[in-house]
Amino acid sequence: MQPAARIWGFAAVRLLATVALGLIGGALAHYPWAGVACALAAYLTWQLVLLGRVDWWLHHRSVAEPPETGGVWGRVISQIVRLHRRKRFHKQRFVQLMRQLRLSTAALPNGVVILDAQREIVWFNRMAGRLLGLRPAVDLGLRVENLLREPQFARYLQKGDYSNPVVIRRSSPQQTFLSLQLVPYGDGEQLLLATDVSRQVRLEAVRRDFVANASHELRSPLTVISGYLETLSQDPALDAELVGPIGEMRRQAERMTSIIHDLLELSRLEETDEWVRGEPLDVAALMAVLRKDVLARPVHPREVRVQVDSDAALLGKESEIHSAFANLVDNAAKYTPPEGSVQMRWWVDADGGHFSVSDTGIGIPPEHIPRLTERFYRVDPGRSRSTGGSGLGLAIVKHVLQRHEADLEIQSAPGKGSAFTCHFPPQRVSRESETLVGE
Amino acid sequence: METADLTHHISRRFNEDLERVRSKVLAMGGFVEQQIHKAISALIEGDSALGESVALGDHTVNNMEVSIDEECSRILATRAPAAGDLRVIVAIIKTITDLERIGDEGEKIGYIASRLASMERPVDKYREIKHLGRIVTAMVHDALDAFARMDAESALRIARQDRLVDEEYEAIQRQSITFMMEDPRTIRRALDVMWVVRSLERIGDHAKNISEYVIYMVYGKDVRHTSLDDVERELRREIPVSGTQGSAP
Known part of the structure; x- marks a missing residue:
């Protein structure tokens, strides 16, 4: 393409030449200004014709060749062509990328559903359609919990803690177990990942x-x-x-x-990971029984203290809670020398009910604490053989607490002692003392 | 984005109210679905604890019904909905009644299951009940799906399935009578089994009702007590004309 200055210069020269020609022609006919006006009119008409051709071409761009006008209009046309070509190139690349993305997510062995902030379905891949029974196109815009009505999923959404997946059972069209996980991203949007875990569950x-x-x-x-x-x-x-x-x-x-x-x-x-229903339990009475059990051991810590800061009842299954608390107290008694002491405490605050067992025993090195609730996990192989533990006590505690929506907190320092605390949520605590009487 | 029928609202809050109450109905439906499934597995596997837990879970269903009912009354009183929205509310009020009844039937099956668990199990291991149970649970599931999707076509299909349930019911009844005549010692158990089958048949009826409310909600046609073929003919005529939304208020 010719440089812009030359093209514009040439256009200016042509305009001046037209004006000059009109002036000379008009002067010969004794009307110089009329000559100039006629020349300008002719020039303007010609430009309009060119503009018309450009307009026609722009309209029929897909089929027509650009007009051969040259000059300033030629330059404008070539700029338009170049812009258009660049735009088409980017669009093609974008479309290709989109297609690849769509094909790859469609081929994913896991179900993927994109949800907006109201948890309405925006998009889902083929596997999600198959696993969750979603219908393409029809189900867009529906709230996902309206179609996935399993109470476990509802509870998962309500809890709002999406760090772990939830497993639900779908019975139609056939029985499958699905693991679902929500992944929040962007501005309140969420990604729902679904995997078929029937084999693992079986x-x-x-x-x-x-x-x-x-x-x-x-x-x-x-x-x-x-x-x-x-x-x-x-x-x-x-x-x-x-x-x-x-x-x-x-x-x-x-x-x-x-x-x-x-x-x-x-x-x-x-057998089931469902929450157990609650019946009011008298924690103070339970602690008194546990204390007696410890003192009945042939070798026991000198001091076993019981501190009851609340007369609120715990809602839970008596046999299970007893087994869990007994395991904790048993451990404390086992690993505390006869001159040490063990303390049990039950208190209630805004976060719920808490039961703790602390001792002045040998303690647990910090690197072992995260793995303590695994089955048969031994802090040191020599230790528990002498005490005759089964290696399952804390695993039982963990399961019982899970069934009661509670958490286990372990604090310990070697040589100083340990404290095991069970945190029960507020809905597991009953403050009405008259319910105790009936039990 | 809302479901096709719930568009055009002056107030966005109203829309949210409606959507929320719909979600609550479906959550209740999900719970009821699980109750029936548990009750049937308690019976088939002879799990008395599971049966009892179903029977005890029924009060949750009742609480859900009461809470949804209250919310519907509140919407009726404060928003005074008209046309399509009014139909949605009316359909919801009816649907939760049927869901609650389904829950009651599930409770009954749960009780009987925990009683039957201590008795000798029949040779066929309740195969017939398993089969009928599968049909009925699928019906409830599909009816609720149709409710969520506002899908009258599926609703009509589900309503038709009720005949299948009735046939199964007849078949099991005949079979039970044969068993009772062959060996009178099984009469007690067979009678209990008949109660379960009866409950399942009732659940099928309630699922059919729910599908009919879906048709009512979408097209504004009351299709109860009409032959389903008539309904279908009517709807075919209706679809291109009224589309998705009834007349605007």
């Missing part, structure tokens, strides 16, 4: 059944063995060198019995 059920059945089957032979060992150990005719081994065998058999008991208890707790 495997988990098989594993649970296996543990429960195996424990159950082991119980009867063990009862026979313990029975004979007990008779044997009390037999006065027993050889002196056998007294030690038989006593040890009896202790180990007892330990196995307690492990199996705990395994059965744990598998019963795991």
Whole structure:
């Protein structure tokens, strides 16, 4: 393309030449100004014709070639063509990117649903349609909870804590277990991810059944063995060198019995992860029973204190709460030397009810604390063998608390002691003391 | 974006009120669905604890009904809705009554399941009930889906399924009578089973009612006590004319 200055210069020269020509022609006919006016009119008409052609071309751009006008108009046209070409290039690249994005998300093995701030469906991929039973196009704009009506999902939304997925059971068209997770992004928008976890859920059920059945089957032979060992150990005719081994065998058999008991208890707790309904429990009475249990141990800490700061009742299942609290108190008693002390405390504040067990025992190194509630987790392998624990106590505590919407907090320093605190939400605490009387 | 029928509102707040109450109805529906499913599995698996938990969960359904009812009265009193919106509210009030009845039937099945759990289980392991249960739960689920989508076409299809449920009911009844005649010792259990089947059949009827309210809500046609073929013919004629929204207030 020619440089702009030259084109504009040329256009100016042509205009001046036209005016000059008009002036000369008019002067010859004795009307110089009329000549100039005629020349300008002709010039303007010509420009209008050119403008008309450009306009026509712009309108029929897709089919027509640009007009060959040259000069200033030619330059304008070539600029338009260039802009248009650039725009088309960007648009194509964008469209291609979009297509790739759409194809790749459609091919994802997981369901993806885009929700707006009101949780209305904006878009979803093919897998989400299949897993959640959404209909393309029809279901856009519907609130997702209107179609996913499972109470577990409603509770998940209500809780507003999306850090973990929630597993729901869909029964139609066929029974599937789905793991759903909301991922907030942008300005209140959310992404709903859905995965089919039916296989995992079934495997988990098989594993649970296996543990429960195996424990159950082991119980009867063990009862026979313990029975004979007990008779044997009390037999006065027993050889002196056998007294030690038989006593040890009896202790180990007892330990196995307690492990199996705990395994059965744990598998019963795991059967459903639903929250248990609450019946008012008298925490103070429970603590008194637990205290008596500790003092009945052959070796126990010198001091066992009970502090009841509230007469509010805890809403929960008595057998489970008893088992959880007893496990905590048992641990404290086990790991506290006879000269130490154990304290139980129950108090209620705005955050709900709290039950804590603190001791002045040997404590737990901080690196072990996060893993304490795993099954069979040992802080140090030598420690618990001597105390005869099953290794399942805190796992039971964790499950019971989960079923009561509660959390377990563990604070500990080696050599100084530990504090285990159960935090129950306010709806699990009943302040009406008359409900206690009925229980 | 709202569902097609709930557009054009002067007040955005009104719209939100309607949407919220609709969501509550569907949440109640979700809970009821789960109740029926649990009740049927309690019966089939002989799980008395599950059966009892269903029976005890019914008060949640009742509470939900009361709360939605109150909200509807409030909307009627403060917003005085007309035309399509009024139909939505009326349909909601009717729907929750049916949902509550479904919950009651679920409670009954739960009770019977926990009683039957201690009895000897039949050889067929309640296969017929399982089958009927599946049809009925699917009906409730689809009826609620139709309610969420304002989908009259599906609603009509669900209403038609009720005949299938009636046929199943007849078949199980005949079968039970045969069992009772063959071995009078099974009479007690068979009678309990008949109660369950009866409840399931009633649940099917309530699901049909809910689908009829969906048709009413969308087209403003009361299709109760009319033959479904007539309804369909009527709707086919209606669809291109009235589209999605009744006359504006």
